[in-house]
Amino acid sequence: MKTDSFVLRHIGPRENEVSDMIKTIGVSSVDELINKTVPNDIRLTNELNLPKAMSEYEYMTHIQELANKNKLFKNYIGLGYHPTILPGVIQRNILENPGWYTAYTPYQAEIAQGRLEALLNYQTIVSELTGMELANASLLDEGTAAAEAMTMLLNTRSRDQKKNNAIKFFVSEEVLPQTIDVLKTRAIPLGIELVIGNHESFEFTEDFYGTIIQYPAKTGQVIDYTPFVEKATSVEAKIVVAADLLSLTLLTPPGEWGADIVVGTTQRFGIPMGYGGPHAGYFATKEAYKRNIPGRIIGVTQDKDGNRALRMALQTREQHIKREKATSNICTAQVLLAVMAGMYGVYHGANGLTYIATKIQNLTATLNKGLEKLNIKQQNKVFFDTLLAEVSNASKVKEIAENKCINFFYPSDKLVNISINETTSLEDVNQILEILAEAEGKEAVSFNEIEENLLPANLTRTSKFMTNEVFENYHSETELMRYIKKLERKDLSLNHSMISLGSCTMKLNAATEMLPLSWPNWGVMHPFVPIEQAQGYQEVIKGLETALNEITGFYATSLQPNSGASGEYAGLLVIKAYHESRGDHHRNICIIPASAHGTNPASAVMAGMKVVVTKSTAEGNIDVDDLREKAELHKENLAALMVTYPSTHGVFESTIKEITEIIHQRGGQVYMDGANMNAQVGLTNPATIGADVCHLNLHKTFAIPHGGGGPGVGPICVAKHLAPFLPSNPIIPTGGTTPITGVSSAPWGSALVLLISYSYIKMLGTKGLKEATINAILNANYLKARLEQHYSILYTGENGFAAHEMIVDFRAFKEKGIEVTDIAKRLMDYGYHAPTVSFPVAGTLMIEPTESENKAELDRFCDALINIKGEIDAMESGDTNSALKNSPHTQEMLTADEWNYPYTRQQAAFPLPYLKENKFWPSVRRVDDAYGDRNLICSCNPIEDYIED
Known part of the structure; x- marks a missing residue:
């Protein structure tokens, strides 16, 4: 046995198991199965032309060598990306914890209460910092969040008859350049006419339905937008504000001066820059738009017993329901990053975030005072973290700075943008002043202490935020560690059992693939550094593009x-x-x-x-x-x-x-x-x-x-x-x-996570990649062979085999009052996440086991579904007091003094022997979605606060 072979560790079925599996399937060999499953006229005649597979040890040596090619400069580039400090308690217990990173989207709320609570915290932080009534559970990044805002306002014009035909959208030239680019992309196909210009001189006309402004502006100026908002409001144009979330601890939030939507990124909340991502974009708006907001919203509801429970509200999987009538195609959020950002907020609390923002602001003010002493003109009259300095020669500044391993941003040959961040110290400020002094041929100035700076009263936040007790209770590492663990225990992830979601391919995320994500050489890279500083990343990117071209047969990626x-x-x-x-x-x-x-x-x-x-x-x-x-x-x-x-x-x-x-x-x-x-x-x-x-x-x-x-x-x-x-x-x-x-x-x-796929391909190599595919097909057909003796399998290929997934039909059980949802909830009692429910066919489960599960796990899952079939057969028609209808069963139910059900506690919670060794307990009973949509609550306030209202 080649113990240094990654393919051995990635693929589940052992050789002795394969022979039993093909016998059950009814073929003589795996080759026969593949030949009867994949049409001959599309089979590849040559093996993939990829490098030989690396062992895990060889790969770790390789990726370290590449990491060393990334130059770790101090970055003051800004433009929406900033160095951060990720608390170790969050890194170790969330980012590096498969209990958090291997979970699936919380469509099955009863076994996702931990993630849902973490996302509710996130939504609360975003809505309260922005001063808006409602926030979603994250979008892909700031640019796409801005594009979603522009699109949402286009789709809601009919609320105002005067705006029905308005197609113009004003974009301030102070908006981040990458955001403007994404807005252009989104606008053209939808017939939106973008007008980009100076917000001060711009005059609205009736044919403008909306506008977007940046706060603080891209070059750092904190602008009082009151006159601009008045002009927009006079023609009923809606206002989108792209805001730096951390700055809103100090600055008057956009919700208090007229914003309809506030968007941005939560990257500053402890998330590594990662050469561009992934980071959680945020989207906050007024409650009036609650049924139009893109993405997912986590809401408070109750379970079957009236206990507080959480679930995804309103527009869950909107694009699957509405299809071509959907207002957005969003399917993926940035949940892991939103959870981390939310925990950063929980750990620091309102006072801690304000402290961080104040320190940044005061260091920026100290730098500004230094520029005054050097007689270097600085254009931003009011600023949070970014200054715009006028210099004699920006190229000279760049040369000196890069020699000292420092990056600024250079808007022109006479301007330097400098953004201060959470990692900046007074020593760093003095070093920046030293560089500018040298470039200008002046004697350096330095400071021994940080200057304090007061923002103008009209731009200073006075309202409170993050007052809920969750932001007060977990400021020590001990308490936060226990809180994270408490939430983790409420969620079923791949580290507990197989998640066999058809079309979603929940495969093993190998530890070796994940480890480099925590290394600073990959995490602290700003996406806009000069290419020569990111040679490690460039090799990964080129290597992955080349491999994907080979795998797909295409030319470019x-x-x-x-x-x-x-x-x-x-x-x-x-x-x-x-x-x-x-x-x-x-x-x-x-x-x-x-x-x-x-x-x-x-x-x-x-x-x-x-x-x-x-x-x-x-x-x-x-x-x-x-x-x-x-x-x-x-x-x-x-x-x-x-x-x-x-x-x-x-x-x-x-x-x-x-x-x-x-x-x-x-x-x-x-x-x-x-x-x-x-x-x-x-x-x-x-x-x-x-x-x-x-x-x-x-x-x-x-x-x-x-x-x-x-x-x-x-x-x-x-x-x-x-x-x-x-x-x-x-x-x-x-x-x-x-x-x-x-x-x-x-x-x-999202360049940082490209490392994972790069490593997957590097360690599997040509042979391993093909074996993974073959075993995915093998595992699916093994499940099919076992399950088709008890259930109807909807579709198969011409020779009677499935590909890597199959659809199991449960519609015949409707006559007994059993819905496919009952099967999904009952599977929780057996320790399993339901396969994909009612897609692509209503009343079915679409099952995909992946190649990483071994025969024993496949058999446990089959045994669970077969046992459930026995429970269905034993039911009387219309029985509403069965284990199926009462599922899932919580620990609280099982340990209650009274048990008023016609089946035993063992039948409820331990229907098969394997559960006694490894029981997962759903933390709430069946969730009431309708109640939650009638009483939409999307922040941390206790449900009692809203009942009287």
């Missing part, structure tokens, strides 16, 4: 999209740009199968396309005749087909090459949704099936942790003719030769 839905959107925009480059501006029809992920039609509409839906056959495949008919009907305007492969039904459709050819013959491009790439790697690829572009969910196929609902990454890989259009960035150019504007804020998106 963009790593910028920071979620799967963002990747879909970017891929469609690239297709659109390609058509327009050929003069085909009219091509706007996107054909999408009825079985597609809900994000597909939502993304197409956001990209300015019209959706045409094709039928499925009785076998669950794309109806080729219907597709051909619709492609022919729309051939003059056909832009693209979006297809998931293997299909969302878990089948390798044998007609896929015919399908892609139909589209190409009529001038369209083929977009392949890479959600199910875990069944392709090493066996086939998107280029072979005839696709032109695909996105890859790195948080699915390539092992980035789901983190409770994010981070995700959704890079796009494209054929050669589409490569020129890959997205760029306004500060660090990336992408193609004629690129589209940015789809996220940072040049390479």
